[in-house]
Amino acid sequence: MKNLVKKNLLKLKPSATLQINEKSKYLIEQGKKVFRFGFGQSPFPIPDDIVSTLKKFSDRKEYLPMQGLPELRKAISEYLTKRTKIKYAPDNIIITPGSKEAMLLMHVVFNGEIILPAPSWVSYEPQAIIGKNKVHWIQTSRENNWFPSGKDIERVAKKIGNKNKILILNSPNNPSGTTCNNFDEISKIAKKYKILILSDEIYTDMTFDKSYSSISKFYPEATFISGGLSKWCGAGGWRLGFLPYQKIYLNL
Numbered sequence: 048m049k050n051l052v053k054k055n056l057l058k059l060k061p062s063a064t065l066q067i068n069e070k071s072k073y074l075i076e077q078g079k080k081v082f083r084f085g086f087g088q089s090p091f092p093i094p095d096d097i098v099s100t101l102k103k104f105s106d107r108k109e110y111l112p113m114q115g116l117p118e119l120r121k122a123i124s125e126y127l128t129k130r131t132k133i134k135y136a137p138d139n140i141i142i143t144p145g146s147k148e149a150m151l152l153m154h155v156v157f158n159g160e161i162i163l164p165a166p167s168w169v170s171y172e173p174q175a176i177i178g179k180n181k182v183h184w185i186q187t188s189r190e191n192n193w194f195p196s197g198k199d200i201e202r203v204a205k206k207i208g209n210k211n212k213i214l215i216l217n218s219p220n221n222p223s224g225t226t227c228n229n230f231d232e233i234s235k236i237a238k239k240y241k242i243l244i245l246s247d248e249i250y251t252d253m254t255f256d257k258s259y260s261s262i263s264k265f266y267p268e269a270t271f272i273s274g275g276l277s278k279w280c281g282a283g284g285w286r287l288g289f290l291p292y293q294k295i296y297l298n299l
């Protein structure tokens with residue numbers, strides 16, 4: 048049989064984080080000292096509350112509503128509205144098994160081109176390839192706090208022309224660790240060129256600085272926010288107390 052795999056998928060490369068892991072393992076075996084910045088595995092145990100709740104519901108087998116549990120969507124809506132001061136109605140919230148899956152589905156559904164700051168989380172580009180969405184990279188720099196400037200975005204937007212566009216913005220950022228301080232400038236250009244924003248806020252509850260900022264405050268009409276529990280729980284955030292919408296999961 049020929050051409051069993053779709054042509055666009057042949058462009059996928061092995062995961063960079065897994066490659067770093069394998070290389071580190073090899074170097075450590077050679078006796079080299081290595082500071083690993085590859086794949087992150089939480090050193091913390093699963094919180095007792097989560098283990099007991101999972102046990103409690105392990106006999107439940109019904110399919111859930113497609114968009115997610117209504118109580119959970121309502122709790123997330125209230126939490127986001129309080130944080131962003133913008134109304135994110137429960138109907139506009141979708142629950143998925145991990146935000147990675149939500150983003151992949153977005154790429155599958157979206158018909159247009161993707162603007163990605165470099166460096167970025169390693170999965171954004173492969174997901175765009177799977178969804179057959181062309182990627183336009185914007186190189187960022189230390190001087191710009193590792194985020195794209197309005198001018199950078201404008202240049203790429205002009206190049207893409209009148210096709211649909213999504214800019215993926217990840218603040219606090221993986222890998223740089225910085226938070227974006229030019230939302231205002233970015234949102235003005237995004238409005239001008241009708242660019243949708245995917246605001247990946249998965250690290251938002253993990254900053255030392257307690258203030259919350261998001262591009263959704265500047266450009267709510269065209270911003271999707273994605274978030275999740277994995278990073279916060281994985282870094283031991285639950286030790287400081289669960290967040291309101293997390294209590295819904297746990298029935299606390």
Ligand SMILES: Cc1ncc(COP(=O)(O)O)c(C=O)c1O
Nearest residue numbers: 145146147168221247249275277
């Ligand atoms: C920036 C960023 N976004 C999203 C994810 C995916 O998170 P999850 O699928 O666990 O919600 C990760 C995981 O490494 C990440 O680093």
